[in-house]
Amino acid sequence: MIKRRVVAVSLLIALSASSAALFSSRVQAQQTDRAKQIGGKFMCMCSCNQVLTQCNHVGCTTSASMLKELDGWVARGDSETVITSAFVQEFGTKVYAEPPRSGLSLVAWSLPTVYLLLGTLLVIFVIWRWRSRALLRPASVAGRQSGVSAQDLERARRRVAQETED
């Protein structure tokens, strides 16, 4: 009877220990994933211009110490905002891997969209203009608006044809 109890208790302890180990390794894995995810938002400060989690320069002590700090904060359960401000306080705004979406940095984020929108509008306008031109005028008279007369342009073309060969 006593033997059975000992076995049962041992089993229970082993089970608890293994689940604790399992839980702890899962927590650790989650922490590692979180650290990796947050670390991907900062630059390594060794001037390699690489993201912190990707800096793999031989002997780079900067990324090693930054990652160690990050791991510590993540293990402590600090929020991303707290970690970000801690890094910014330590290294300045150049630690951001991507500009924050506020203040002047908003310009960096909005510019590509602005380019794309303005460019698209421009292309649509150009197409519309060229289409209306095709509808209004026959192709043969196109090009006569230039400051150079049609005869001069034709003469220049003939000259080019004579002067050049592929």
Add this chain to the structure above:
Amino acid sequence: MDVFGSFALLLAFLCAGYAFVGGIAAIRTRHPLLVKSARQAGIAACGLIFLATGSLVYLFFSDSYWVSYVVSHSNRDLATFYKIAALWSGQEGSLLFWSFLLAIYVISVLLVYRNKNGELMPYVGVVLAGVQIFFLTLNNFVANPFKVLASPGANGALEIFTRADGNGLTPLLQYPEMVIHPPNLYSGYTGFTIPFAFALGALLARYPGEKWIHLTRKWTMIAWCFQTMGILLGAHWAYAVLGWGGYWGWDPVENASLLPWLTGTAFLHSVMMQEKRGMMKVWNVWLVFTTFMLCILGTLLTRSGVVSSVHAFAQSSIGNYFVGFLLLVFAVCLVAYVKNRDYLKSENQLDSMVSRESSFLFNNLILLVSCIAVLSGTLFPVFSEWFSSSRISVGAPFFNKVNIPIGLILLFLTGVGPLLAWRKTSTDSLKRNFGWPVVVALIAGVVVFVLGVREFFSLVCLTLCVFVTSTIGMEFFRGARVIRSRSGASLLASAVDLTMRNTRRYGGYIVHMGMVLIFVGLAGAAFNRDTQKDMQSGSTLDIGQYRLLLQGFDSKAEKNYTSERMIVEVWRDNKPLMMLYPERRFFQTNEQSGTMVAIYSTLREDLYIVYAGENPETRQPVIHAYLNPLVKWIWLGGLVVVLGTLVTLLPNRRAVLVLAGAPEGARVQQPSAQTLAPSIALREGHD
């Protein structure tokens, strides 16, 4: 030899000066002797640059450690072919190397067109000489690679002294690709000088605008091909050497190489509008000007220290010269354009919104937006410092977020554009050309989704890749089928025949196919995995389906470095697969370390292992393993792009039909593409 090299450079400067001044005089007087002498001076300048470059190479090979540049970038034990790479490993040598490559292009142009295009060539020669003068000024007076080591002697006069050995080459550059990556990239940069010179020359000569396009198409393709190879080789070098598991980090120097590539690609597309329809002449001229200026801007970024980069040369005042040159080039281009813009008037007309012309306009828009977005992102840290006194970094996450959607739009246009007809595409044609590719792509999208690809951009990318592949495949199939029906040859032989009949059109498709393969590789990046572990002999590390078993370490002493290797046995699915040897090298001369990554590469994925040093706390060696899906497709895509570009450079083969079953000798010269099925005949007419 250093004196000889210096003297050759100085003479080259004088010859280039004469080619420039004499060329202008020749244009004004139209005196044939002046034209000839200016051209000869241009050729002589190139020859002298070759001699100067040869001298510097000789100084490296002869271990001439009284020349400062040789001391800084070489040592006695440096392997022979790295002594060649040492030529461009520093500021002074790389600028001389730039002059050298430019001289190859210049002498080729001057010789190829020595009896052709008599009126245009003096203008082109003057522009080329102008660019050469700038670089020779730097070579002679700002960053001379032939400076010798000297110190004040007993009598106070400077005395030359010789060092016993050099400082050695940076370990990062001691990798085979470093011997071919910079020459390719620089050949791209310098190659764009030729279309620039023709465009500016033609504008100054008041050419209406069509002809220079024909003359420079091949030169532009060559420069673009080199630029593409340079970028991809650089990416492969970063992947295999830097040891961070990636190939493109959006570093300012990488971005600098991408900018002219984007505008150059836009030019190669929009130029067809000018050739076919006489449209967009102003746009094309400015695209070429911009591409050249971006090459100079890229060099400025690399060498001035304006932006921080692991690739950049040390901060120096040389950037001011580049700024000055850039402003001068812009001013010259602007004045030439304002004065002669009437000769660039285009007959811009569009018959339909759904046409090849519209697709080219959108293609150019997307490439330009990408270019400006990359440029503004690269320069944003500088601007942020100006406006807010704090520098805000812009790293890879920003560029990825901005450029991935742009890239996907471009990929979509790659599939759509070539199948639209010039002037107007009918609804029937749309259905015929896009029906099957859309269906196939949608099915592929569903399959990929079911297989577990849930990442949005990767899913869209892979679906679009299938779409573009289908459109390209259909184009080849339709054409080849017609040829096969007449010649009786196999479908593959017919496809080859089709390609050789219109190399430009079908070579272009091959280039597009290469880009598709590159996009497939890029799509894999979303699924990269990595893990890191302290290891001792006998330890294992699991990643994906692989198990890495560390068997031990060994070390070896080479002439130029000592190395420590991990001996890693790779197991897959519980079966031994192969051995990998990631290593760390220590270079005694400059006391620097470097990694050599071990990669097991398959079409499915790359197993990428880095010996990441020692954990400072546990004193245990650390292994960093990555599993990067589909990376190999990028390098394969690069090869296909180069192959396609080479095909576009071939002359078209005239069609010859061999009638099936006809006796030997019954070959029929096919008069033209008109005898093909109407749809093919029409297609052959517009590439």
